Amino acid sequence: MAGSTGGDGQAAPTIYDVARAAGVAASTVSRAFARPARVNAETAGRIRRIAEEMGYRTNPLARALLNERSSMIALAISDITNPYCFEIIRGAQAAAMEVGYTMLLADGQESDRLERETLDRAARTVEGIVLASTRMSDTSIRMMAKLRPLIVLNRAVAGVPSVVTDYRHGMREAVEHLHGLGHSHITYLAGPEAAWSDGIRWQALREAGVEWGLRLHRLGPYPPTMLGGVAAADDFWRRSTSAVIAYNDLVALGLLRGLSAAGVRVPQDVSVVGCDNIFGTDLVTPGLTTLAAPLRFLGRTAVQSLLALISGAQPPVDKPVSIPTRLVVRASTDERRPARLAPPAIPVRPPISTPAGTPAT
């Protein structure tokens, strides 16, 4: 048998088919689904039964054409493979599904152009957009926001409602933690300059530094990847402080690898702190102390805000919804050892390998 490969069985029944079978008008069928209260209970029941039998499903496209209610939202992500996104996607998806919405995924593949193109195509189809991580400029975002209800995640754009992580408070906690361990100098490994979250983290860090009387250094920017972290290890080598806070966990993970390859021990020689608490941070040895962003909750909150926006709410466009962080302390941070000021005796600095093999403990 030729295999019923294609998906084209008999045409799907339309609302008219159901109406005919039930001996009512199409609008009645429509009502039976949308506003059962406005239909004779018995009739409604019969219609629903017949529809069920015929395997009728309302065509969302047709509905949307009329209504602008496609029951779809778009989630824009600049790089799907970043573990940072996974939990956000999950949270967003769950929140959307709960209210019968479908999620359309727009991965910009780290390209501003691709991202806008995708979003442009999707914009007409969806009822709203969540920008979860984006390469787009504030201006582009504002234009997008004019087109469709839109929520930005972890970024503040004037005039556009957003949901952000409370890094200010979180960074203070992280610095307090390091201060408590006896560190007096902290190096910050910066992320992409264009990233709003890099700016806010650095700023929060500096404020916290003042508050706790610590000296801050800044290195970078580095790509927000493990490779970026490995490169950072290379630079950090020169002017190392006893504690580092990395732009995000990937960088911190790469840093751990780079330091380990260079024979620097964590936490004995250096304490390392990451950001986000992504998958993998407690897999590595030592486990990474990190400022945990409630990623799933962020995704969920963003979608819920978006849905509110869609149904006409007027969220504050200049006071982002702020979600608290939690400092997850693992083994990568420890008391400052006075001994460390003399760097480990390594005659020739070994080449720092790209993340191929394993970190040699």
Place this chain on the structure above:
Amino acid sequence: MAGSTGGDGQAAPTIYDVARAAGVAASTVSRAFARPARVNAETAGRIRRIAEEMGYRTNPLARALLNERSSMIALAISDITNPYCFEIIRGAQAAAMEVGYTMLLADGQESDRLERETLDRAARTVEGIVLASTRMSDTSIRMMAKLRPLIVLNRAVAGVPSVVTDYRHGMREAVEHLHGLGHSHITYLAGPEAAWSDGIRWQALREAGVEWGLRLHRLGPYPPTMLGGVAAADDFWRRSTSAVIAYNDLVALGLLRGLSAAGVRVPQDVSVVGCDNIFGTDLVTPGLTTLAAPLRFLGRTAVQSLLALISGAQPPVDKPVSIPTRLVVRASTDERRPARLAPPAIPVRPPISTPAGTPAT
């Protein structure tokens, strides 16, 4: 100003607006975009320019209503937070984007019912479906496949075209590797019984065992998560062999953790092999030896097959497209040490802690 929060600026221009502005009929505008060859070159140019100026974008919904060509495909995933999925999603998304398709993400959250519901809703909207990891039964899948062009990933369903990983060959390689290290007994930690990939891996493993003269044991099934792996460590304790192959990397990772907590050394006491090569396998210490599935390529291939199917190709429904694996050897496998037969002297087995801050994937 009250903040232009909602996304409702002036209504988007329709094809009629453009037609009027250009002084032609709507059908001409339509043609100017779809079949420029059939329009006077100059007119076509003018129309396109005007359309551009007005910011006209064709409404995909309206087009789809008429055509059934929504330029959307659905990717169904049973659990988005499983790192196994990330690269698949990425590959699929890239392939879709390349040809101007948008991807709709259907996360079933590990529930058969949710998955079908979501898919059911999406089915009408999309041109085709990729089932990347699914809790659905063969029967449900076949029904789905009747409704829409559909490709299954890493699963063989009679009558439905699929793209699978070549575990048969891969497992042979893994066993050969362990055999080469001097292991003579291998324990397989089974995944969910319903999972096609569990069946195929076990079967491939047994065949390879026969071929290389190794004895196989089977433990489980375990949930395909880190927690499952931790639990497996608990059982494995009893009848440990010198080598283990886990259903997937998450289980292997959990196993590493459980063994480490119990004082069993890897690879000195036990060699561990995982499956898939997900993110994190080279983060852990020791690095996990794993049978790498080309996840991104799988996603890409599945989408490409789907697109072919949509355009009327008749792929073989009973011979899945098979993608080769690659054995990634890291530190978790090593020569069998004769000494290990005497288990490490641990008076009281320490409690095996659950992974603390891990996303319970």
Place this chain on the structure above:
DNA sequence: CTGAAAGCGCTAACAA
């Protein structure tokens, strides 16, 4: 090469 008209499946008005 271009225009007019019909209609995809649905729902919101309005009428009965």
Place this chain on the structure above:
DNA sequence: TTGTTAGCGCTTTCAG
């Protein structure tokens, strides 16, 4: 409570 009608924005005939 139910039916009738019109039309969402687009494309595809079919005439011109």
